[in-house]
Amino acid sequence: MIGYKSIMTALLAILAVAPSAPAPQQNLNAQKNIEEIFNTKTNSLASQISGIGLVVTPEPLDDVSTQKVFNSISGKSTSCNCVPYYMCDPSTNSVTEDGSFDGFGVIDIRFNADDPVCPASVDVCCADNKTRNVTLNPTPLNQRPNQPRGCGVRNTGGLDFALSGVTQNEAGFGEFPWTVALLHFGNLSYFCAGSLIHQRVVLTAVHCVEAHGPGTFIVRAGEWDTQTTKERLPYQERTVQTVIKHPQYKSRNIANDFALIVLSERVVLDDHINVICLPQQEAIPEPSTTCFSTGWGKDVFGSFGKYSVIMKRVPLPIVAFNTCQSRLKSTRLGPKFTLDRSFICAGGQRGIDTCQGDGGAPLACPIGITSENRYQQSGIVAWGIGCNDEVPAAYANTALARDWIDQQMIANGFGTDAYTA
Incomplete structure (x- = not known):
């Protein structure tokens, strides 16, 4: 997967601007184009068993066993203990000091890397004299000097460890x-993404949740690798109390694709779980600004694509509105296509794109001084033409909904300080 863009059936009527033709034939042609461009004939079974739904049942740390003299995937044996990284002393001495370290070095996520290799992404080959039977915790971020506080702080490179072997824009653990x-509530299969803007509120796209009632899905914060539960800091799951949809949302072209999910309980903020900042009303980033979209969407468009295991971060340049509209007109949408003003565009570089499966995911752009690594959410993944093509994707323009979001937050007693930089 290079990225992830959800293409939803709500785009069906977007082709209504096609040249005039006899009504029956026009409808048939439009439907054919819709199915080809937006892949509306989805395989519901495949979507239910893919990606994050395969995550295993959490293991208590006490039950995490070491694997002595394990066999690596290349068939060679080596004498070490295969343990989660936080149970291997990162210090140069055999005895851990006072725990005031800030990381565990480098972990190689290439599953065919040089020996020794452990089975899970968070496992390391640890010598006897460095293996511990307790979790080693780096100094929490809020106890480190000069650590930025508040919304939108990106943990650049990730928490705990740096990644090597990154070939598909994998994000670091807790980086975003x-x-x-x-x-989905029943089988925990993944269908969309969102962003935390308050301990009880998630921002996402209407097209993700319009067919899902509050009791049909849950929100998981703090996830990274969907195929393991061994991360040092665990994810948190919350049920949904209510969903608030933008009153001017239009299903025919996904205009005003903004939705708020109110959680039944607060999410506990931690090093790997935090809220993102929101832009002020009308505050649109400059063209060519490099932003990041994050999630677990597919590598290829359509039923043949596979959902990601590890969260991806896709760098995407902002594209000017008129430029984006012109590029879209050059596609099968045709010269009469008009892009709704509620969208902002990003991307347009071949091989680097968002893709199917992560509608609702945030498009986060840098703000403030560089040293703070602070971001605000300028867009929400909405739709696009295929994946990884030289055509920008359309994102719901969050800056146009800031006033509406504020109104809903205040009406529900939450306030706006959490996401205000």
């Missing part, structure tokens, strides 16, 4: 702490 996953 506002990104959450939306999961």
Whole structure:
């Protein structure tokens, strides 16, 4: 997966601007184009068993066992203990000091890397004299000097460890702490993403939740690798109390694709879970600004694509509105296509794109001084033409909904300080 863009059936009528033709034939042609461009004939079974839904049942730390003299995937044996990284002393001495370290070095996520290799992404090959039977915790971020506080702080490179072997824009653990996953309640299969803007409120796209009632899905914050539960800091799941949809949302072209999910309980903020800042009304980033979209969407468009295991971060340049509209007109949408003003565009570089499966995911852009690594959410993944093509994707323009979001937050007794930089 290079990225992830959800293409939803709500785009069906967007082709109503097609040249005039006899009504029956026009409808048939439009429907054919819709199915080809937006992949509206989805395989519901495949979507239910893919991606994050395969995550295993959490293991208590006391039950995490070591694997002595394990066999790596290349068939060679080596003498070490295969343990989660936080149970291997990162210090140069055999005895851990006072725990005032800030990380565990580098972990290689290439599953065919040089020996020794452990089975899970968070496991390391640890020598006997460095293996511990307790969790080693780096100094919490809020106890470190000069650590930025508040919304939108990106943990650049990730928490705990640096990644090597990154080939598909994998994000570091806890690097974008506002990104959450939306999961079907019954089987925990992944269907969309969102962003935490308050301990009880998630921002996402209407097209993600319009067919899902509050009791049909849950929100998971703090997820990273969907195939393991061994991360040092665990994810948190919350049920949904209510969903608030923008009153001017239009299903025919996904205009005003803004929705708020109110959680039944607060999410507890931690190093790997935090809220993102929101832009002021009408505050649109300059063209060419490099922003990041994050989530677990597919690598290829359509039923053949596979959902990601580890969260991805896709760098995307902002594209000017008129430029974006012109590029879209050059596609099968045709020269009469008009892009709704509620969208902002980003991307347009071949091989680097958002893709199917992560509608509702945040598009986060840098703000403030560089040293703070602070971001605000300028867009919400909405739709696009295929994946990884030289055509920008359309994102719901969050800056146009800031006033509406504020009104809903105040009306529900939450306030706006959490996401105000």
